[in-house]
Amino acid sequence: xxxxxxxxxxxxxxRIIQSVIVLLFVTLLVFLxxxxxxxxxxINFLGEAATPEQIAYFTxxxxxxxxxxxxxxxxxxxxxxGEMGRSVTFQMQISDIIFERLGTTLxxxxxxxxxxxxxxxxxxxxxxxRRGKFLDSAVTFFANVGMAMPNFWMGILGIYIFALTLGVLxxxxxxxxxxxxxxxxxxxxxxxxxxxxxxxxxxTRQTRSAMLEVVRQDYVRTxxxxxxxxxxxxxxxxxxxxxxxxxxxxxxxLGAMIGTTVLIESIFVIPGIGSLMITAIRSSDYxxxxxxxxxxxxxxxxxxxxxxxxxxVIDPRIRDAK
Amino acid sequence: xxxxxxxxxxxxxxxxxVRKLRRFFRVLFARKLVIxxxxxLVIMALAAVFASFVAPFNPYSQNLGNSLSPANSTNILxxxxxxxxxxxxIVYGTRVSFSVGIVSVAFSGLVGMVLGVVSGVAGxxxxxxxxxxxxxxxxxxxxxxxxxxxxxxGQGLGNVMLAVxxxxxxxxxxxxxxxVLTIREMDYVTAGTIFGASKLRNAVSHxxxxxIAPNIVLMTMNLGGAILAEANLSFLGLGINPPTASWGAMVxxxxxxxxxxxxxAIAPGIFILLIVLCFNIVGDAVRDALDPRxxxxx
Numbered sequence: 241x242x243x244x245x246x247x248x249x250x251x252x253x254x255r256i257i258q259s260v261i262v263l264l265f266v267t268l269l270v271f272l273x274x275x276x277x278x279x280x281x282x283i284n285f286l287g288e289a290a291t292p293e294q295i296a297y298f299t300x301x302x303x304x305x306x307x308x309x310x311x312x313x314x315x316x317x318x319x320x321x322g323e324m325g326r327s328v329t330f331q332m333q334i335s336d337i338i339f340e341r342l343g344t345t346l347x348x349x350x351x352x353x354x355x356x357x358x359x360x361x362x363x364x365x366x367x368x369x370r371r372g373k374f375l376d377s378a379v380t381f382f383a384n385v386g387m388a389m390p391n392f393w394m395g396i397l398g399i400y401i402f403a404l405t406l407g408v409l410x411x412x413x414x415x416x417x418x419x420x421x422x423x424x425x426x427x428x429x430x431x432x433x434x435x436x437x438x439x440x441x442x443x444t445r446q447t448r449s450a451m452l453e454v455v456r457q458d459y460v461r462t463x464x465x466x467x468x469x470x471x472x473x474x475x476x477x478x479x480x481x482x483x484x485x486x487x488x489x490x491x492x493x494l495g496a497m498i499g500t501t502v503l504i505e506s507i508f509v510i511p512g513i514g515s516l517m518i519t520a521i522r523s524s525d526y527x528x529x530x531x532x533x534x535x536x537x538x539x540x541x542x543x544x545x546x547x548x549x550x551x552x553v554i555d556p557r558i559r560d561a562k
Numbered sequence: 563x564x565x566x567x568x569x570x571x572x573x574x575x576x577x578x579x580v581r582k583l584r585r586f587f588r589v590l591f592a593r594k595l596v597i598x599x600x601x602x603l604v605i606m607a608l609a610a611v612f613a614s615f616v617a618p619f620n621p622y623s624q625n626l627g628n629s630l631s632p633a634n635s636t637n638i639l640x641x642x643x644x645x646x647x648x649x650x651x652i653v654y655g656t657r658v659s660f661s662v663g664i665v666s667v668a669f670s671g672l673v674g675m676v677l678g679v680v681s682g683v684a685g686x687x688x689x690x691x692x693x694x695x696x697x698x699x700x701x702x703x704x705x706x707x708x709x710x711x712x713x714x715x716g717q718g719l720g721n722v723m724l725a726v727x728x729x730x731x732x733x734x735x736x737x738x739x740x741x742v743l744t745i746r747e748m749d750y751v752t753a754g755t756i757f758g759a760s761k762l763r764n765a766v767s768h769x770x771x772x773x774i775a776p777n778i779v780l781m782t783m784n785l786g787g788a789i790l791a792e793a794n795l796s797f798l799g800l801g802i803n804p805p806t807a808s809w810g811a812m813v814x815x816x817x818x819x820x821x822x823x824x825x826x827a828i829a830p831g832i833f834i835l836l837i838v839l840c841f842n843i844v845g846d847a848v849r850d851a852l853d854p855r856x857x858x859x860x
Contacts, residue, residue, distance in 0.1 A: 261694060262694065262697045262698055262701055263698075263701070265694045265695060265697065265698035266698040266701055266702065268698075269695065269698050269699070270710075273710065273711070273714055274714075276714050277713055277714050384839060384842065384843065385835070385839060387842060388786060388790075388835055388838035388839035388842055389835050389838075390790055390793050390794065390797075390810070390813075390831060390834050390835065390838075391794075392793075392794065392797045392810075392813060392814075393813055393827075393828075393831030393834060393835070396813060396817055396820060396827050396828070396831070397828060397831070399820065400820055400821075400824050400827075400828070404820065404821050495701075495703050496703055496704070498703055498706075499703025499704060499705040499706050500703075500705065502705055502706065502709065502794075502798065503705070503794060503797065503798065506798060507817075517706065517709065518709075518798060518800075521709060521710075521712075521713045521800065522799075524713070529710065529713065533702055533706060533710055536702060536703060536706055537698070537701040537702050540701045540702070540703065541701055544701075
């Protein structure tokens with residue numbers, strides 16, 4: 241069978257199986273930890289004045305009276321049927337809320353990711369080529385500051401400067417691109433740039449150090465000795481080899497970015513998955529929390545899988561590694 | 563004449579540890595930036611310890627008649643919505659940042675190391691189980707995991723330390739396990755086994771001591787991250803309970819008055835930036851000084 245002899249496909253298959261196992265552990269972990277959460281979503285929803293009969297009725301309705309193991313299996317089998325249960329707080333199917341919110345979060349994360357990779361790699365290459373010069377120091381300094389800057393504070397600073405003082409960007413709020421594309425982009429500019437800033441700093445640092453590592457390699461010297469022009473050497477010989485550590489960081493950063501949207505969404509009042517999680521935690525809405533965490537874990541696993549496939553494409557040696 | 567051969571008095575040789583330490587500090591403080599960051603951190607640590615002497619006012623005493631006053635000679639950064647002195651609250655906030663940073667990093671480092679050693683030494687099912695749980699934790703973004711654990715433990719200083727600490731365990735467990743797998747194959751461990759040393763003895767006398775350095779490096783590098791995680795949680799209202807002064811919560815409180823009194827929200831943020839930046843730079847320097855081979859691995 242030629243299909244199974246393809247090493248890249250074998251690697252992808254192996255990684256998919258590993259990801260499924262990890263996700264299974266995530267469901268177990270999340271479910272067990274959720275059992276320990278104080279506060280009862282039913283009482284939160286009904287209020288303190290609820291009668292014991294009302295509480296018992298709603299507890300049975302949401303299945304919270306079942307044994308823990310039964311609840312777990314109901315959750316897992318439900319997931320395979322696309323069922324996540326009903327939210328106590330929102331009184332809606334969780335799958336409906338969660339996927340709508342995920343779409344909004346992706347509107348924030350995808351452009352931010354592209355910006356951070358493109359500019360991060362570009363700044364990193366520039367800093368590496370100008371090593372020890374003023375430009376290098378400036379880029380490295382800003383990268384350090386970017387990594388240490390709290391996202392929420394940067395958001396507030398951005399609102400103060402660009403919205404309240406200069407008045408060029410709106411303060412908060414979200415408009416769906418299907419409703420009004422121009423306004424949607426206008427409102428997303430600041431949140432996207434702020435989401436991109438931290439990872440951009442990380443990419444800059446990583447690219448700079450990866451490029452400096454590669455410069456010393458023999459094949460670069462060989463390429464120079466052959467008289468290749470420097471642009472060719474930088475792009476084909478240095479950057480391509482420096483890409484591997486950068487791609488590793490890409491996977492990690494994409495996961496981290498999905499996490500930071502919690503803060504960005506809460507500052508800019510964007511109805512994404514992060515703000516949903518905060519609402520769910522405040523109202524101890526178990527099912528929303530556990531499905532939300534699972535969905536984010538799935539997103540992270542997909543990113544990691546994509547990175548591993550990308551590795552295999554960039555570096556044939558990795559395909560063979562077990 | 564009796565001539566005895568006298569050896570000249572030997573120069574007092576400095577012990578190996580002293581030489582190592584000297585080298586460590588020489589490399590650590592080779593850059594002026596690192597010295598500057600260390601000085602800033604020392605000042606902040608002193609401010610945290612002696613907060614009651616440094617802060618001009620009680621950070622909790624409210625004075626509604628003097629709320630939201632701009633910076634002046636009495637209140638150098640003004641007052642917040644409850645009339646509390648912003649500068650005094652920032653000084654007290656240093657305590658929260660340092661304690662969360664140090665305690666949660668120490669906790670995660672210790673637990674992560676133990677799990678890593680157990681995983682690496684035991685192997686088999688135990689190893690697979692521990693590592694899959696760690697993978698599952700790593701699949702959840704740090705801030706979400708900390709939020710999630712925070713929801714379980716509830717708010718408050720101790721619970722935030724625990725939530726941030728647990729969320730950071732996997733990186734140490736993974737790092738340590740990797741180290742154990744390398745060290746386990748070393749000749750001196752094999753020699754120990756030949757002489758009849760048990761797994762436990764090998765682990766205690768050979769493996770654990772060799773895992774400590776990379777873990778200390780990772781711990782110093784994670785201090786800034788832990789402080790940032792606490793600030794994030796407190797900003798979201800899921801961290802330190804009010805009225806305790808926490809920089810993240812102060813930024814959040816000040817957000818409402820941004821257009822009129824930007825200082826309340828912006829000033830605490832500068833301190834978060836400063837402390838995290840200094841810890842990151844010193845952490846990098848510690849890594850380079852302790853073990854240059856680790857450069858680029860974290």
